[in-house]
Amino acid sequence: MSEHIEVRRTAKLFIGGAFPRSESGRTYEVKSPEGKFIANAAQGSRKDARDAVTAARAIQPKWAGATAYNRGQILYRIAEMMEGRRAQFIDEVSPWAKSAKKAEAEVDEAIDRWIWFAGWSDKIAMVVGSSNPVAGPFFNFSVPEPTGVVAAIAPNRPSLLGLVDTIAPIIVSGNTTVVIASQDAPMAAVTLGEVLATSDLPGGVINILTGSYVEVAPWLASHMDVNAIDLSGVDDEKIAAELEKASAENLKRCLRPGTELDGLTRIKNWLELKTVWHPRGF
Amino acid sequence: MSFEYAPAPESTAIVKIKPTYGLFINGVFVDGEKSFSTINPATEAHLADITEASAADVDRAVRAARVAFGSWSKMRGADRAKYLYRIARIIQERSRELAVLESMNNGKPIRESRDVDVPLVAAHFFHYAGWADKLDYAGLGANPEPLGVAGQIIPWNFPLLMLAWKIAPALAAGNTVVLKPAETTPLTALLFAEICQQADLPAGVVNIVTGAGETGRALVNHPDINKVAFTGSTEVGRYIAQAVAGTNKKVTLELGGKAANIVFDDAAIDQAIEGIVNGIFFNQGHVCCAGSRLLVQESIAETVLGLLYERMKNLRIGDPMDKNTDVGAINSAAQLAKIRELSDAGEAEGADRWSAPCTLPEKGFWFPPTVFTNVSQVHRIAREEVFGPVLSVLTFRTPDEAVEKANNSPYGLSAGIWTEKGSRILEMSSRLRAGVIWANTFNKFDATSPFGGYKESGYGREGGRQGLEPYLKAASK
Numbered sequence: 001m002s003e004h005i006e007v008r009r010t011a012k013l014f015i016g017g018a019f020p021r022s023e024s025g026r027t028y029e030v031k032s033p034e035g036k037f038i039a040n041a042a043q044g045s046r047k048d049a050r051d052a053v054t055a056a057r058a059i060q061p062k063w064a065g066a067t068a069y070n071r072g073q074i075l076y077r078i079a080e081m082m083e084g085r086r087a088q089f090i091d092e093v094s095p096w097a098k099s100a101k102k103a104e105a106e107v108d109e110a111i112d113r114w115i116w117f118a119g120w121s122d123k124i125a126m127v128v129g130s131s132n133p134v135a136g137p138f139f140n141f142s143v144p145e146p147t148g149v150v151a152a153i154a155p156n157r158p159s160l161l162g163l164v165d166t167i168a169p170i171i172v173s174g175n176t177t178v179v180i181a182s183q184d185a186p187m188a189a190v191t192l193g194e195v196l197a198t199s200d201l202p203g204g205v206i207n208i209l210t211g212s213y214v215e216v217a218p219w220l221a222s223h224m225d226v227n228a229i230d231l232s233g234v235d236d237e238k239i240a241a242e243l244e245k246a247s248a249e250n251l252k253r254c255l256r257p258g259t260e261l262d263g264l265t266r267i268k269n270w271l272e273l274k275t276v277w278h279p280r281g282f
Numbered sequence: 283m284s285f286e287y288a289p290a291p292e293s294t295a296i297v298k299i300k301p302t303y304g305l306f307i308n309g310v311f312v313d314g315e316k317s318f319s320t321i322n323p324a325t326e327a328h329l330a331d332i333t334e335a336s337a338a339d340v341d342r343a344v345r346a347a348r349v350a351f352g353s354w355s356k357m358r359g360a361d362r363a364k365y366l367y368r369i370a371r372i373i374q375e376r377s378r379e380l381a382v383l384e385s386m387n388n389g390k391p392i393r394e395s396r397d398v399d400v401p402l403v404a405a406h407f408f409h410y411a412g413w414a415d416k417l418d419y420a421g422l423g424a425n426p427e428p429l430g431v432a433g434q435i436i437p438w439n440f441p442l443l444m445l446a447w448k449i450a451p452a453l454a455a456g457n458t459v460v461l462k463p464a465e466t467t468p469l470t471a472l473l474f475a476e477i478c479q480q481a482d483l484p485a486g487v488v489n490i491v492t493g494a495g496e497t498g499r500a501l502v503n504h505p506d507i508n509k510v511a512f513t514g515s516t517e518v519g520r521y522i523a524q525a526v527a528g529t530n531k532k533v534t535l536e537l538g539g540k541a542a543n544i545v546f547d548d549a550a551i552d553q554a555i556e557g558i559v560n561g562i563f564f565n566q567g568h569v570c571c572a573g574s575r576l577l578v579q580e581s582i583a584e585t586v587l588g589l590l591y592e593r594m595k596n597l598r599i600g601d602p603m604d605k606n607t608d609v610g611a612i613n614s615a616a617q618l619a620k621i622r623e624l625s626d627a628g629e630a631e632g633a634d635r636w637s638a639p640c641t642l643p644e645k646g647f648w649f650p651p652t653v654f655t656n657v658s659q660v661h662r663i664a665r666e667e668v669f670g671p672v673l674s675v676l677t678f679r680t681p682d683e684a685v686e687k688a689n690n691s692p693y694g695l696s697a698g699i700w701t702e703k704g705s706r707i708l709e710m711s712s713r714l715r716a717g718v719i720w721a722n723t724f725n726k727f728d729a730t731s732p733f734g735g736y737k738e739s740g741y742g743r744e745g746g747r748q749g750l751e752p753y754l755k756a757a758s759k
Contacts, residue, residue: 128421132730132746135405138723142732142748145712227737241528248523250692251516251535251738262423262756272736273743276711276719277726 011041011186013048013210014193016055017203023047028211030186032095041186044209046219049178053223055204056149056176063205064146064174068122075118075172078199082111085195092187093160110164116263117168124173124267137280144271146174147253148227151220153213155233159185163192166230167206169266178207178220180233186210214239221246228253228270287598290605292392297383299469302331305339305492306475308346309485314339318494320468323389324602324611324646332468335491337500340460343489344504347431347458350486355428355456359415366411366453368481373404376477380470384442385602387469389611389647390565392603402727403446406745409729410450413750417455420750425757428456429532430508432753433501436471437514438464438613439568439669443727444513445471447744449488455753457509458487462501464514465494466614499525507531509753513570516667516693516738534742534752536570536734538667539695541716542688543573543724546681547582549700553722555589558673561698561724563597563609563651567671568617570739571696573724575664577684580677587655587675594638594651601643609671612647621649621670628654628663633674659690667693681706685713694736698724717743 011030012019021027024045030038042048063071082089089107090100097103128144150170155162159182170177181189193208209216213234221229221243229247234240234257247254255269304311314333321328335343354362373380380403381396388395418424432452436444441463452459463471475490491497498518502510502525512522513536526533543561545554561573578586602610612618629635633654642648649670657664657674664674678684688697696718699710711719717735720726727733732743742752 128748130732130747132728132732134726134728134731136726136728138726138728140728140731142746147736237528244527245524248520248527251519251523251537251740253741254523256530260756260759265422265756272717273732273734273748274711274717274719274736275732276721277723277731278707278721279723 008039011039011190011210013042013044014196014206014208015048015052016207017197019193022211023051030184038095039187041190041210044180044211044216046216048209049216049219050223052178052207052209053149053220053225056178056207057225059202059204060146060148060176063171063176063202066174068125071172071174072118072121074200075114075121075168078195078201079111079114079118081195081199082114085191086111088191089160089188092191093158093185096157096159096185106158106161110161113161113164114168117172120264120267121172124271127264128268128271128273132275138277139280140275140277142273142275144173145274147270147272148175149225150175150177150228150230150270151223151226152177152179152230153217153233154179154181154189156182156184156235160188160192162233163189165266166232169263170230170270171205173267173271175270176205178209178226180209180211180213180216183210183212217243218246221252222249224250226252230255230269231257232259233257287606289601291601292382292603292605294382294386294603296379297386299330299383303333303468303472303492305333305335305343306472306488306490307339307343308489309479311475318465320387320466322386323466323613324643326645329387329469332492335462335493335497340491340497340500340504343460343491344431344433344506346486347460347489348506350484351430351458354458354484354487359417362454362456363411363414365481365483366407366414366450369477369483370404370407370411372477372480373400373407377401377404380442380473382603383473384470385610387467388438388441389602389613391607391610393605393607394565399440399443402729403442405729406446406450410454410750413451414454417750417754420747420754422751422754422756426754427757429753429755430457431506432457432459432509432511433504433507434459434461434511435498435501435514436461436463438467439565439570441467442470442474445474447513448511451744451749452511452753453487455750457753460489460491460501460507462491462493462498468492502526509533511752512536519740532752534744535740536742536744537738537740538693539570539572539735539739540575540665540667540691540693541571541573541696541698542575542577542714543698544577544684544688544700544710545579545582545586546701546706547579548702550702550722551582551586551589554700555586555593557698557700557722557724558590559593559597562673563671564725566609566612568613568669569725571718571725573698574668574673576673576675577678577687578675580679583677590653591636594653597638597640597651599638599640599642599648599650609651612649612670615647617669618647618649621668621672624663624666624668625652625672628657628661628674631661633657633661633663659687665691681710685710689715692738695739696720
């Protein structure tokens with residue numbers, strides 16, 4: 001019997017629930033820290049970013065309109081699907097992990113993180129919202145709502161856990177996202193896209209671009225149909241300041257790099273608060 | 283039916299305006315180099331000379347606030363609370379004086395400054411006083427920390443109320459502040475400085491620097507402030523967001539609006555008419571959350587407009603000090619010019635203009651309550667914030683169309699819904715992209731109730747527990 005020749009995967013973008021190549025036709029070489037060729041990843045372009053924003057905007061009201069219970073189950077389902085691909089994820093983060101054990105730990109933590117955020121979906125409003133004792137014959141309550149479309153630059157390392165920690169808190173409340181994955185180590189992000197495609201997550205809620213954030217992020221920061229931007233993964237202060245400045249054009253909510261955050265604060269960054277009033281009386 | 287009223291003017295004898303005012307830095311009033319005149323917009327009479335703070339003055343104020351931060355932030359919360367309670371009480375004691383001074387410097391009717399602005403100011407200080415020793419419950423976990431020195435810039439439409447919205451939560455959380463009042467309305471902020479003195483508030487906790495755009499710019503760009511809180515135009519808000527890029531300064535912005543006030547065919551019409559009038563003519567329409575776009579269901583548009591015109595004919599426009607007055611003076615010549623420009627553009631673009639018949643005083647800045655009909659969504663008066671007593675009327679047929687039109691704006695501060703159907707209120711309020719939704723009411727404010735915008739109306743909330751969060755950070759690990 002002849003030896004099985006490995007069928008290698010083409011690493012593509014994940015936009016609107018589909019897996020296109022970059023419209024620019026470009027790819028870049030992904031290499032291990034030791035310089036070993038791993039794959040050609042799609043090098044996302046301005047057009048890809050814009051297509052992704054269009055997809056994210058189109059699905060946002062539907063995703064926000066789903067019940068919190070439903071969103072929670074879908075996030076849980078993502079963890080289930082990741083578990084099935086655990087070995088593949090470990091394989092993909094390994095070249096950048098200090099040890100095999102660390103690679104396993106990163107993947108396990110990433111899976112568990114989805115479950116943690118899944119549980120938040122129907123508790124955010126209780127913890128963040130309030131009913132307010134108005135000094136007058138009125139009742140009002142304040143409820144959190146998603147900000148809308150959130151652009152994000154995920155950290156370069158850890159490539160999988162950093163990505164999950166970026167996107168899970170964005171989408172759990174009903175936002176949609178366009179995220180630029182780790183440039184050096186995008187393979188786990190590509191696989192995560194494949195996981196998302198089979199997790200009942202509506203196409204367009206999470207859009208994953210691979211390539212250079214230095215090239216693509218400015219188009220997201222200045223995009224007038226993006227409501228917020230997460231700069232956590234930007235490792236250059238000057239570029240971060242430029243992106244923040246560009247994002248001010250339509251008053252995007254902007255998370256600067258290096259901000260220490262607990263899990264709930266990560267969720268709260270992408271929320272608006274709405275206070276609804278009504279008079280009391282017979 | 284005619285409504286004749288004898289004038290019932292509030293006496294201005296209760297206020298003693300000084301000829302000149304210095305800057306309030308480190309607990310005392312200090313002189314500056316340049317000054318400008320502040321006036322009464324209803325009469326154009328000179329009221330006082332106000333110091334224009336230079337960059338060096340702003341630096342002195344920030345340094346005073348930095349020094350004061352050391353002890354104020356370490357003071358027991360219960361003790362900070364006592365100072366804030368004191369301030370709340372003194373505001374109540376001197377409420378008539380504050381109301382009269384506010385109306386003199388701003389042009390708003392005494393009825394509003396007396397019944398709305400000043401009571402809310404006292405309520406804000408009273409509410410946040412109680413938070414000062416309960417910060418563990420603010421939503422950031424145990425032992426949250428203040429940010430440091432807050433630079434705060436406020437507008438001229440609710441001068442003292444905006445001061446309260448800014449200073450009360452900042453101080454409760456343990457921050458110290460440098461506040462710049464609006465160029466045209468500095469007087470109640472300077473009276474507030476005297477109140478801080480009466481309360482024996484430690485020197486440097488509150489500093490007040492008067493001036494215009496340059497003073498504000500110096501404050502925003504000062505390297506030793508940790509927080510910028512701004513209420514004003516989206517244009518300036520955008521400048522601030524750009525100016526702080528790349529720094530560690532935290533920011534909250536409460537900016538412009540173009541609120542839709544949506545009236546359905548099953549609304550309680552008389553209440554809705556009052557709500558429309560209150561929505562756009564309250565405070566001369568100088569309200570960021572004003573209901574400046576009336577969206578009325580097509581089947582009742584004619585009825586609503588007929589009743590609205592009748593109601594507007596009975597609005598009393600004139601002397602802000604008269605207790606009968608409904609609509610006072612426009613705050614400044616510059617604002618009047620802007621309102622005229624946008625209204626002229628409305629006519630030029632083809633909308634129909636109707637103004638309430640009224641005799642406007644000869645001196646001062648005045649604009650009659652005005653309605654535009656035949657307005658389309660692309661008209662400037664349907665898109666741009668007029669910040670004056672000008673209402674644009676559009677119609678809709680279905681709830682979906684109302685939502686579509688209401689959300690068709692880069693702003694998202696507030697919206698109104700008028701219907702007797704509960705399920706419709708809840709569905710509409712969840713689909714409108716705005717931070718404050720008033721159902722069967724409008725322009726209501728409260729110290730416990732978070733206020734702030736979506737989209738280009740800014741970010742951060744003021745009021746209630748959520749209003750503390752922008753002045754705190756989680757405990758450092």
